[in-house]
Amino acid sequence: MKRxxxxxxxxxxxxxxxxxxxxxxxxxxxxxxxxLKMLGEDVIFICGSDCHGTPIVVNAEKEGISPxxxxxxxxxxxxxxxxAIDIEFDFFGRTDSEYHHVRTQEFVKKLIENGYVFPKExxxxxCPRCQRFLxxxxxxGICPYCGSVARGDECDQGCGRxxxxxxxxxxxxKICGSNAVFRKQKHYFFRLTAFKDFLLDYLENLxxxxxxxxxxxxxxxxxxxxxxxxxxLEWGVKFPDEDLVVYVWVxxxxxxxxxxxxxxxxxxxxxDIWINGKAEIIHFIGLDIVYHHCIxxxxxxxxxxxxxxDAVVASGMVKVEGKTFxxxxxxxxxxEDYFKAGFNTDYLRYYIFNYTSHQRDLNFSWGVxxxxxxxxxxxxxxxxxxxxxxxxxxxxGSVDVxxxxxxIMQKIEETRDKVVKALQQWEFKVASDTFMExxxxxxxxxxxxxxxxxxxxxxxxCLRIIANCLQLARALIIYSFPVMPRTMEKMGxxxxxxxxxxxxxxxxxxxxxxxxxxxxxxxxxxxDRKIEEMERLMMKRIRRxxxxxxxxxxxxxxxxxxxxxxLDIRIGxxxxxxxxxxxxxxxxxxxxxxxxxxxxxxxxxxxxEPEDVVGRLVPILVNLKPAKIRGxxxxxxxxxxxxxxxxxxxxxxxxxxxGSRVR
RNA sequence: GCCGAGGUAGCCUAGCGGGUUGGGGCGCUCGACUCAUAAUCGAGAGGUCGGGGGUUCGAAUCCCCCCCUCGGCACCA
Numbered sequence: 219m220k221r222x223x224x225x226x227x228x229x230x231x232x233x234x235x236x237x238x239x240x241x242x243x244x245x246x247x248x249x250x251x252x253x254l255k256m257l258g259e260d261v262i263f264i265c266g267s268d269c270h271g272t273p274i275v276v277n278a279e280k281e282g283i284s285p286x287x288x289x290x291x292x293x294x295x296x297x298x299x300x301x302a303i304d305i306e307f308d309f310f311g312r313t314d315s316e317y318h319h320v321r322t323q324e325f326v327k328k329l330i331e332n333g334y335v336f337p338k339e340x341x342x343x344x345c346p347r348c349q350r351f352l353x354x355x356x357x358x359g360i361c362p363y364c365g366s367v368a369r370g371d372e373c374d375q376g377c378g379r380x381x382x383x384x385x386x387x388x389x390x391x392k393i394c395g396s397n398a399v400f401r402k403q404k405h406y407f408f409r410l411t412a413f414k415d416f417l418l419d420y421l422e423n424l425x426x427x428x429x430x431x432x433x434x435x436x437x438x439x440x441x442x443x444x445x446x447x448x449x450x451l452e453w454g455v456k457f458p459d460e461d462l463v464v465y466v467w468v469x470x471x472x473x474x475x476x477x478x479x480x481x482x483x484x485x486x487x488x489x490d491i492w493i494n495g496k497a498e499i500i501h502f503i504g505l506d507i508v509y510h511h512c513i514x515x516x517x518x519x520x521x522x523x524x525x526x527x528d529a530v531v532a533s534g535m536v537k538v539e540g541k542t543f544x545x546x547x548x549x550x551x552x553x554e555d556y557f558k559a560g561f562n563t564d565y566l567r568y569y570i571f572n573y574t575s576h577q578r579d580l581n582f583s584w585g586v587x588x589x590x591x592x593x594x595x596x597x598x599x600x601x602x603x604x605x606x607x608x609x610x611x612x613x614x615g616s617v618d619v620x621x622x623x624x625x626i627m628q629k630i631e632e633t634r635d636k637v638v639k640a641l642q643q644w645e646f647k648v649a650s651d652t653f654m655e656x657x658x659x660x661x662x663x664x665x666x667x668x669x670x671x672x673x674x675x676x677x678x679x680c681l682r683i684i685a686n687c688l689q690l691a692r693a694l695i696i697y698s699f700p701v702m703p704r705t706m707e708k709m710g711x712x713x714x715x716x717x718x719x720x721x722x723x724x725x726x727x728x729x730x731x732x733x734x735x736x737x738x739x740x741x742x743x744x745x746d747r748k749i750e751e752m753e754r755l756m757m758k759r760i761r762r763x764x765x766x767x768x769x770x771x772x773x774x775x776x777x778x779x780x781x782x783x784x785l786d787i788r789i790g791x792x793x794x795x796x797x798x799x800x801x802x803x804x805x806x807x808x809x810x811x812x813x814x815x816x817x818x819x820x821x822x823x824x825x826x827e828p829e830d831v832v833g834r835l836v837p838i839l840v841n842l843k844p845a846k847i848r849g850x851x852x853x854x855x856x857x858x859x860x861x862x863x864x865x866x867x868x869x870x871x872x873x874x875x876x877g878s879r880v881r
Numbered sequence: 882g883c884c885g886a887g888g889u890a891g892c893c894u895a896g897c898g899g900g901u902u903g904g905g906g907c908g909c910u911c912g913a914c915u916c917a918u919a920a921u922c923g924a925g926a927g928g929u930c931g932g933g934g935g936u937u938c939g940a941a942u943c944c945c946c947c948c949c950u951c952g953g954c955a956c957c958a
Binding site: 228229230231233268270271272273274340342353405410428429430432433434435436437440443445446447448449465466467470504505506507508509510513514534535537542572573574575577578579581583585586589590592593594596597598600601602604605606608609612613647651654655658661662664665666668669670671673739740741742743 | 914
C-alpha cells in the first residue's frame with residue numbers, strides 16, 4: 219500500500235478578490251492532485267480562507283461592517299471561483315470556524331507546555347484616540363536618520379533603514395491621524411532560535427522546488443530571531459489566558475491541520491497524517507510565503523510534536539503584460555474578468571499550467587493567451603481529436619480497436635512515463651508539453667497515412683490506421699484530462715470513455731469496439747476582438763490607477779479661450795545647452811525665440827545630453843514669470859510631454875522659423 | 882543594502898560535472914495537402930547564449946567584476 223498523500227494550497231487571504239496570482243498556485247496543485255488520483259494514489263486535497271489579521275479588521279472597519287461579514291464575502295467569492303474553474307478541494311474551510319480555533323489553541327498550548335513560548339515586554343505604538351495598539355504599517359512618522367516620512371518599521375520612502383520599535387519620531391496613527399505614543403506591553407514569543415539545528419537538518423531532506431529550498435537554507439544558516447506570536451486584536455484565535463490573539467501566521471498554517479480533520483471525517487484518521495506521519499504532506503505555495511512554510515511552520519510543528527511536511531512546491535510570481543503584478547497600479551487580472559469574457563475555463567488552466575516552468579515568473583499577456591489557445595490547444599490537440607473522431611464517425615460509425623500497432627502503443631506508454639516523471643519533479647510545463655507532443659505525433663501520423671485516400675482504395679487498411687488514431691485520441695483525452703477536465707470529459711463521452719473514473723493506465727489497454735457519436739467541436743477559437751476588449755479593460759484600469767497615484771484629476775477645470783490667449787507659447791530653437799553645475803537634472807539652455815535669445819533652465823538632464831538638444835525646435839512658454847533656479851535665471855519654460863515623470867521633448871511636424879506662435 | 886531566483890533568436894524554453902555546425906515550440910517566409918475549427922504536413926530564415934575580463938587547445942557551460950528583472954528581508958497576508 220502506497221503512503222497516502224495530503225496536498226494543500228496556501229490559504230487565500232479573505233480580504234480581496236481572486237486574481238491570476240492565486241491561480242498560479244491553485245491550478246497546478248489541482249492538476250497535480252488529479253494526476254495523482256489517476257495514478258491510483260490515495261490523496262486528500264485541502265485549502266481554506268485565512269480569515270484573521272489586522273488588514274481584515276481595518277478594512278471591515280472602513281466599510282462599517284464586522285470582520286466576519288467581510289470574511290464571509292470573500293470566502294464565498296473564492297469558493298465560487300474555484301468551482302467555476304474546476305479546482306476541486308476535498309475540503310475548503312475557514313480559519314474563523316470553531317474547530318480551527320480549538321485546534322490552534324491546543325497547538326499553542328502544546329508549544330507552551332514544551333517550553334517554546336516565553337513572555338517579553340516590548341514597546342508598541344499606541345493610539346490614545348482609537349484606544350488601541352497600532353501595527354507598524356498603521357504608524358507613520360519621521361525617520362530619525364534621514365528625516366523622511368517613514369512607516370513604523372521601515373524608512374520606506376527615504377533611507378530604507380529598518381526601524382526598531384520606539385525609534386520613529388512624531389508617530390501618528392494612520393487610521394485617525396492623531397498622535398500616537400509608545401507603550402510597554404507584554405507579548406509572547408516563539409523560541410525559533412531553538413530550532414536552528416533541527417531546521418538545517420530538516421531542510422536537507424525536504425523535497426520541493428529549488429527556489430523555495432535554497433532560499434530557506436540560506437536564511438537558516440544566517441541569524442534566526444525569536445518570533446512574536448501575539449497581537450492586540452479582538453479578531454483572531456485567543457491566546458490562552460491573555461487578552462491577546464495569536465499572530466495570523468501562527469493560526470493560518472494550522473488550518474492545514476484543522477481542515478484535514480474535517481476532510482477526514484468518516485474517511486480516515488487525521489492523526490495518522492499530522493501526528494503519526496503516515497501520509498506524505500505536500501504544500502503548494504507562492505514564492506512570497508516560502509519563509510513561513512519552510513522555517514516557521516516546520517519549527518512550530520516540531521515544537522508541538524506534529525508530523526512534518528515532505529515537500530514544499532513554490533510557484534513563481536505573476537507579472538502582467540511585463541509589469542510587476544500590482545493591484546494598486548492596475549496591473550492585475552481578476553479571475554472575474556476572465557469569466558466575464560466567457561472563455562472556456564480550460565484555456566486558463568492550460569495557459570497557467572503550461573506557460574513556463576512552475577518556479578519561474580509567469581508573465582501574463584492576453585496576446586500570448588490567445589496564441590497558446592489557438593495554436594496549441596485548438597490547432598494541435600483539438601484538431602487531432604476532432605479530425606480523427608469525425609473521420610471515424612463519418613466513415614465507419616464504430617471501429618474495432620482490439621489491435622493497435624506496437625509503434626503507437628510504445629509512443630503512448632513513453633508519453634505516460636514522461637508525464638509522470640515530469641510531475642514528480644514539479645515540471646508542469648514539461649508534463650503538458652509531453653502530451654501536446656503526442657498530439658503532434660498523431661497529426662504527423664494521420665497526415666502521412668492519408669486515410670482519406672485509403673478509404674477509397676483499401677478500406678481494411680484505412681480501418682487499421684483509424685484504430686491506431688483512435689487509441690492515440692483516447693490516450694490524449696486521458697492524459698490531458700487533469701489539465702482540461704471540462705473539455706476532455708465531453709470528448710471522452712464522444713468516444714465512449716468515462717474519463718472521470720479513468721486511470722492513466724487505461725490509455726495502455728485496448729477498448730475493443732469503439733462506437734462513435736457525432737463528435738462535438740472540442741474548443742471554440744479565441745476571437746481577436748475579445749482579446750482587444752480585455753486589453754482595453756486592462757489599459758483603462760492601469761491608466762485610472764496611474765491617475766489616482768499621481769493625484770492628477772481626469773481633466774482640469776474648463777478655461778476660457780481668453781485664459782489660454784494669455785499664454786505666449788512660441789517655437790524656439792535651442793542654440794546652446796550645458797549642464798547646470800551641482801544639479802543633475804538641470805540643463806541651462808539658450809533658445810532663439812525669433813530674433814531674441816532667451817536663457818532658460820530645463821529639468822531634462824537625466825534624459826538628454828546637451829549635444830542632443832542643440833539645434834532642436836521646441837515649444838517655449840515665453841511669458842512665464844522669470845525664476846531663479848540653482849542660481850540661474852530662467853526666462854520661460856520649455857514644454858515637454860510628461861511620461862511617468864520623465865520628460866519627452868516635443869518638436870513641430872516640419873521645420874518652422876523660430877518664434878512661430880503656438881495656438 | 883543583504884539573501885534567493887533569473888537574464889539563451891519577436892515570445893516560451895532545452896542545454897550549464899567545458900568539446901563535433903547552441904536543440905525544441907509559437908510567430909514569420911516558402912512549398913505540399915484537403916479528413917479536419919484557413920486546421921495539418923514539409924522546408925527555410927532568424928541568435929554578439931545580459932556586458933566586460935580571465936582560465937583553457939576549446940566556454941552558453943568554470944572563475945572575477947559590472948548591468949538589468951523578479952521575490953523576500955519576519956511582528957506586513
